[in-house]
Amino acid sequence: MIHDHKGQNFQINALLVSHKIKFSEREIECAINIFNLNNYFGTSSNSSLLQKDLILTNYINHQPQVENAVSYLIASVQNRLVSIDNLNWIEENDYRLLIWLLNRLSTQYNRLIIIHGINNPYKTFLYNIDGINISIDEKILFLQNCFSFWNVNKLSDQEIKWLDPLNSEQLAWAWQYLAKHGLQIECFNFTYNDQSKYMSILACLDNLSYGTPESKELILLKMKKTWSQKKFRDSGKAKKPYHLPLTIETQAQLEELAKLKNMNKSKVLEAIILKEFNEFKLK
Template sequence: MSNIDGNDLSSVISENKRYFDEHIRCLSEREVAWLQVYLTKKIGVSFMSMGSTNLHEELINQLARTDNFYAVMHEAFLKMSYALVPEEYFSLLEGSLRARIFFLNFLISEYNYTLESIKISRIMKDIYHYFDKVKEKTTINNNIRFLNNILFIFRDIVSKDNYTKWLKNEEGQLVWTTTYLNEKKLIVSANDDRLSEMELTAIILASLDLIDCPKYTEIIKSSYLYKVSPNKELVIDKMKRAWSQQKYRDAGKTKKPYHLPLTKKTEGRLAKMAQVQGLSETAMLDILINRFYEMEYVDVDGKDLY
């Protein structure tokens, strides 16, 4: 790459910038970032502020003074078309924070993808980086297959879960569930100071999705069929029971006195159950009635059947 001196410099810069406005400004930041890395390796141009928020201007400012600008960019575009997985294959991730959190943590746990920290705001960039840099030596078709297989298991897990509709932002359930999963060392990490309800919900759901998540080697088998593990079923059941107990503890002060005659045998069993669970007999009875009601008298969406 050669630089231009003399009277033609101004016209060349102007012509190059016109080309940039027509053909490069429409590129995504992901594509411009890839071009920066490629051009650094290919022609030795230096991008001193790589990672800045104005990648497009940085690119043109570095290349506008070269006389073979068109040839350089033509070759770069050609190489990029064979290197980057098209954006359309990432559409599910772009539209779902839950999917992004699941996907990134799958890469970290399954493929030792190392990151200094996980930030909600840049998860998509970290996923792109994995495909654009870490896996750049593989073919696009292999990367697409890899991407689709992980998304397949994510969709399968979500379609079979029994906790998405259970999780509601009521009575502090989001905060309680986050604390519960953190104590069980099941919550995924996110180094963000303040999280919205939507972000916290996505973190919780993705954390539950990842419990006993199948290995990639299992996913690619033709005979593969996802089934919720007994351990995961137990974890979810215990979590729901613990939340029910917490709700009834918190609601204890608002209960109305109600006399319900029971046989001595039933009274004894109720007292023993309450003692084991560390609850009052009233709270224990509330849990039993409501749990049976939810099992037999409501549909899968939580609506009354009768």
């Protein structure tokens, strides 16, 4: 077919010769879903493709009128798969975009995302958009809308530069922060290593663009501020409470001194100690 030419060795293609068509992995997966053969034969999205090829071939060969079944198969697949031209703006390794797309697909069509391939969001996206039983025109419109929205609304480099893809501690913190505040994308996340976790974090933040610009900016500002506060606390520079046993008279004098200097008691003590310490060093 029009999608690729890697399927020449599949058994199903022997039935398609007269139509001058060849099925690849994508067409076989689509056909399996159209005829609901996964449920019938107990296979899944990640079962062997050769096994699925055999199942599909046997299924068509056992139809009462094989040629009619082949024609129906071709027409059904052609009416389900959008051409590669509509997908060429999606890079296979752009995990941030793919995670975002999978969640848009799930949200818009109320679809449970089915994982396809090991750590392969691109195959997973193709498998799920191909599996939705809507017209090609609607799928193309969905992709066009996503393309337009993504290019306009994804977070800029300036907005995400504070996140370090090499900082495992920060990534773990950011992921937990998103979960705590209900900002994680629910249906599909990709977090098997730091790189994929970083991409999932960015996709979650990109998803904020579906709210108001003001709320997105406020959420990002608060998240950055919280991270800065954590770094400061962890650096050991943050002040820790320290209690000194003072007589009642000394406490009263400290409070009076604080009022006279218009300072809190801790600042007064710090100033006195610093002054005495510097004088001692000069001796």
